[in-house]
Amino acid sequence: xxxxxxxxxxxxxxxxxxxxxxxxxxxxxxxxxxxxxxxxxxxxxxxxxxxxxxxxxxxxxxxxxxxxxxxxxxxxxxxxxxxxxxxxxxxxxxxxxxxxxxxxxxxxxxxxxxxxxxxxxxxxxxxxxxxxxxxxxxxxxxxxxxxxxxxxxxxxxxxxxxxxxxxxxxxxxxxxxxxxxxxxxxxxxxxxxxxxxxxxxxxxxxxxxxxxxxxxxxxxxxxxxxxxxxxxxxxxxxxxxxxxxxxxxxxxxxxxxxxxxxxxxxxxxxxxxxxxxxxxxxxxxxxxxxxxxxxxxxxxxxxxxxxxxxxxxxxxxxxxxxxxxxxxxxxxxxxxxxxxxxxxxxxxxxxxxxxxxxxxxxxxxxxxxxxxxxxxxxxxxxxxxxxxxxxxxxxxxxxxxxxxxxxxxxxxxxxxxxxxxxxxxxxxxxxxxxxxxxxxxxxxxxxxxxxxxxxxxxxxxxxxxxxxxxxxxxxxxxxxxxxxxxxxxxxxxxxxxxxxxxxxxxxxxxxxxxxxxxxxxxxxxxxxxxxxxxxxxxxxxxxxxxxxxxxxxxxxxxxxxxxxxxxxxxxxxxxxxxxxxxxxxxxxxxxxxxxxxxxxxxxxxxxxxxxxxxxxxxxxxxxxxxxxxxxxxxxxxxxxxxxxxxxxxxxxxxxx
Ligand code: SF4
Numbered sequence: 001x002x003x004x005x006x007x008x009x010x011x012x013x014x015x016x017x018x019x020x021x022x023x024x025x026x027x028x029x030x031x032x033x034x035x036x037x038x039x040x041x042x043x044x045x046x047x048x049x050x051x052x053x054x055x056x057x058x059x060x061x062x063x064x065x066x067x068x069x070x071x072x073x074x075x076x077x078x079x080x081x082x083x084x085x086x087x088x089x090x091x092x093x094x095x096x097x098x099x100x101x102x103x104x105x106x107x108x109x110x111x112x113x114x115x116x117x118x119x120x121x122x123x124x125x126x127x128x129x130x131x132x133x134x135x136x137x138x139x140x141x142x143x144x145x146x147x148x149x150x151x152x153x154x155x156x157x158x159x160x161x162x163x164x165x166x167x168x169x170x171x172x173x174x175x176x177x178x179x180x181x182x183x184x185x186x187x188x189x190x191x192x193x194x195x196x197x198x199x200x201x202x203x204x205x206x207x208x209x210x211x212x213x214x215x216x217x218x219x220x221x222x223x224x225x226x227x228x229x230x231x232x233x234x235x236x237x238x239x240x241x242x243x244x245x246x247x248x249x250x251x252x253x254x255x256x257x258x259x260x261x262x263x264x265x266x267x268x269x270x271x272x273x274x275x276x277x278x279x280x281x282x283x284x285x286x287x288x289x290x291x292x293x294x295x296x297x298x299x300x301x302x303x304x305x306x307x308x309x310x311x312x313x314x315x316x317x318x319x320x321x322x323x324x325x326x327x328x329x330x331x332x333x334x335x336x337x338x339x340x341x342x343x344x345x346x347x348x349x350x351x352x353x354x355x356x357x358x359x360x361x362x363x364x365x366x367x368x369x370x371x372x373x374x375x376x377x378x379x380x381x382x383x384x385x386x387x388x389x390x391x392x393x394x395x396x397x398x399x400x401x402x403x404x405x406x407x408x409x410x411x412x413x414x415x416x417x418x419x420x421x422x423x424x425x426x427x428x429x430x431x432x433x434x435x436x437x438x439x440x441x442x443x444x445x446x447x448x449x450x451x452x453x454x455x456x457x458x459x460x461x462x463x464x465x466x467x468x469x470x471x472x473x474x475x476x477x478x479x480x481x482x483x484x485x486x487x488x489x490x491x492x493x494x495x496x497x498x499x500x501x502x503x504x505x506x507x508x509x510x511x512x513x514x515x516x517x518x519x520x521x522x523x524x525x526x527x528x529x530x531x532x533x534x535x536x537x538x539x540x541x542x543x544x545x546x547x548x549x550x551x552x553x554x555x556x557x558x559x560x561x562x563x564x565x566x567x568x569x570x571x572x573x574x575x576x577x578x579x580x581x582x583x584x585x586x587x588x589x590x591x592x593x594x595x596x597x598x599x600x601x602x603x604x605x606x607x608x609x610x611x612x613x614x615x616x617x618x619x620x621x622x623x624x625x626x627x628x629x630x631x632x633x634x635x636x637x638x639x640x641x642x643x644x645x646x647x648x649x650x651x652x653x654x655x656x
Contacts, residue, residue, distance in 0.1 A: 020433025037182035089133035119146035133170030188219035213378035230260035343557035367397030389428035473643035474499030474521035542601035
């Protein structure tokens, strides 16, 4: 892998590397990256999806490498961490105390208001202790609303030359440090902003390593998603209210109220055409926001207080205006040519309907702005889906690999547009895994069960689950496709098995994972974040149960729009979008089982479609190569043996 990364850096040919857990992949890309940075006086950016990996790189891998490489390189390589401005405490905001107007909930709910007040007070105390001002270092964390009171976006920032705190600003310090470093560690969101949004937030760099690359498309999509709601419009109107003629600001507030009335009458879900009243309401918001922006006028030389208030107002107004424009324009092309999908999302109680607009695909953007501008190395334990890198490469905007790798039966059939063949050059490499999957793990598919229904877990699923958990002596990570199913299984099993069942939501997830790891016979049931974020080596985890294949919900607006766009190009939308989504999550979920070379265990999938459906071949080929069976007795016997061999049982077994 290190040689392949070095080759990519030298030739400029992009590289996708699949490297299993325990390979040491961060060292394999960091060594050639550091050598390039030092030798060519360049900066290499390393982007991650999770804070956990960021911490691992900055606290463990990079310091050790800096130590080890100092002699051969002739100097100690340097590194820094850089996040978006909103991630850092803004000391100007803390000192000037420009508070955000509380939103409606906080205004009418005294408990919410006092909880918010307590959190903001804690943030003020923390501001005098922290060295970095980095939100991720604040434990326990605070709500987004509280954090907004002490931070600014890039558009809201006064700029280092105008800001009285400029020289002591946490964000500016982090930027300056990053500008001097050989390696800059960042997250996918900032990478996306730097590449896609046209203003430079990362230091000049010619190589970027995207670790946890399986998450890149989702993170880029999030950055490119915008939303508009009437509370958001009201907030913009309030912010500019004191700076411009009141009647102009009132006009915006009224347009926001009009939008609220229209949205309340619409059902949540994807919108394929622009309903007339909504079009009129959006046009009114757009025009009113434009009037406020014009009234605010260009920036004048004002005192700091005036500039601060103006920046906050302008950022909010521009956001409202640009999103209203984008929402209207999204419907203008014919359906087959649309680039954006629009949907109406609602709170649980339906009280705050919000319009969202997201790109149907980000491949074109990534190809042009990321792959077209620098050498990219993408890596993860899960990149080859159905045995080929092409499935994800298509989403990144890369052409199919040459020569075509063998594809599993049922692999996505999206026909790429002809011009895709001319895209950037790249190669795929699977460096395998240090684990012997076929010897250490069993993939069990409960083929005898009925396909999952719409209404919760069928009794036969609960029986199967209880039987497996009992055979394993607890030690089970239950990965459910919905929180409802996780709770249902928790309640049912708490009355049926003697082992402790922890359920996501009972406490902070990190604490639950720690308890699960420490209490060997406990079980942990939960949903999405557990599919990707649990790392528990040893006998506390010898069974991973997956209740159903994790396809996106049929009413998921983005996935359904993407499926339709693929079908319009002559491909198979279900396989390309839904099956790919499921394959990625399944592989991530199954990857929770073996975390060290001594680990043994079972991945049990209750959904029989993994064995029976046509696309099952593609999904199975996306999983690690476990020994596979559909025989319940075989798998229970294996779990019994593992349980009997565990240190807890060995310690309590009677002497022979
Ligand atoms: S430069 Fe910007 S982020 Fe930094 S303290 Fe000033 S306003 Fe806040």
